[in-house]
Amino acid sequence: MLPIxxxxxxxxxxxxxxxxxxxxxxxxxxxxxxxxxxxxxxxxAARRMQCSNNMKQIGLAVHNYHGAFRSIPTTSTGPDTSGSSCGSGFYSWLAMILPYVEQQNLHDSIDFDVALSDHCNYSFSSDYLDYSIAPSHPNAEAARTLVGTYLCPSDPAGALQLHEDGEQLAPGNYAANVGWPMRSHWPGHDQPLERQNGVFGLHNPSQPGSWQVRDIKFRDITDGLSNTAAVAERKISAATIVDTWWGGRTVSPETDENMQSFCGSSISARSLEKWVPYCGSVTHGDPSYIEKHGHSWISGWTFAANTYMHVMPIGERNCHVYGGEGLGNNLVTPGSYHTGGVHVLMADGSVGFRSESIDLQLWWAMGSANGGEANGQLE
Structure with missing residues (x-):
């Protein structure tokens, strides 16, 4: 042993x-x-800032579009079948503003004379659940093109192109305010809403509805551009769909409530204060109405959910209205992965963060462009 x-x-x-x-x-x-x-x-914090910047760019694009066309971009909720063949239709407002978010080449690649659907046989409201964009569609390449400005980096689903049922679609996180549901009304009033009262117009070329307003201008927003919401964040659906023992499908109860859509019955006159408990009382979500929310920024199809309504509290459930499938009469509720609320783009182009605890009457008033509701002090 060696000595130490x-x-x-x-x-x-x-x-x-x-x-x-x-x-x-x-x-x-x-x-x-x-x-x-x-x-x-x-x-x-960086992702949240980028999300806010995206919405500011979208706000600028909407204003530039209005300057060029003298109206706010419209979403077409159905195809044009007025002629002997299937014409245009089913394009979202996001497709309309592409040139103003530095996507002129993508816009030019889209053939807007072709309906963005694999068929145009929509005779009944329920037919609008049968909707798809196949890889063989003339505008399929545009439909699967990711647009960074339309994605909030906080949403994990935005990093993936969605491949399902043969479709290859590019998602988006931002939805346009179309106001309140058809025939709804302010608490204490009894006059049901017969015309859209949001910021963005809707139009179904083959089945035009009197509730839809095709062209809305900034001058029509009489409640004030700074008081009226234009665009809000909406989660890309990642709802978990499960098979039931009776052979059907349902949304797993563990799924985030903001990624579920519950039956809101058929079109009927109902005050906003009654809509909330009515929608909240339904116990089973319907996957047919929720699984494609946010899955295709280019599409004007109602259940692509590129539009939303000011009804349910921020971050809570969505509700669908039977009979509203072809009209865009769908209670899509804003939500995000940010803590405590969502970014909202106002009609004047400003972006603010709205809390999930915002007063409901204030939230409803922000959704109405021309009702004269008192907005008070925005949060």
């Missing part, structure tokens, strides 16, 4: 003991535990 000389002792002390290693690992673990939430918070 001062030189050899120095070499032995160069190594860590097991206890020292464990202490170092524990310290590193504590530092990671402390720093990781801060890093994640910083990343989310």
């Amino acid at each position: 000389t001062p030189k050899r002792l120095h070499r032995l002390r160069d190594a860590f003991t097991l206890i020292e290693l464990l202490v170092v690992i524990a310290i590193i673990g504590i530092l990671v535990g402390v720093l990781l939430p801060a890093v994640q918070a910083a990343r989310e």
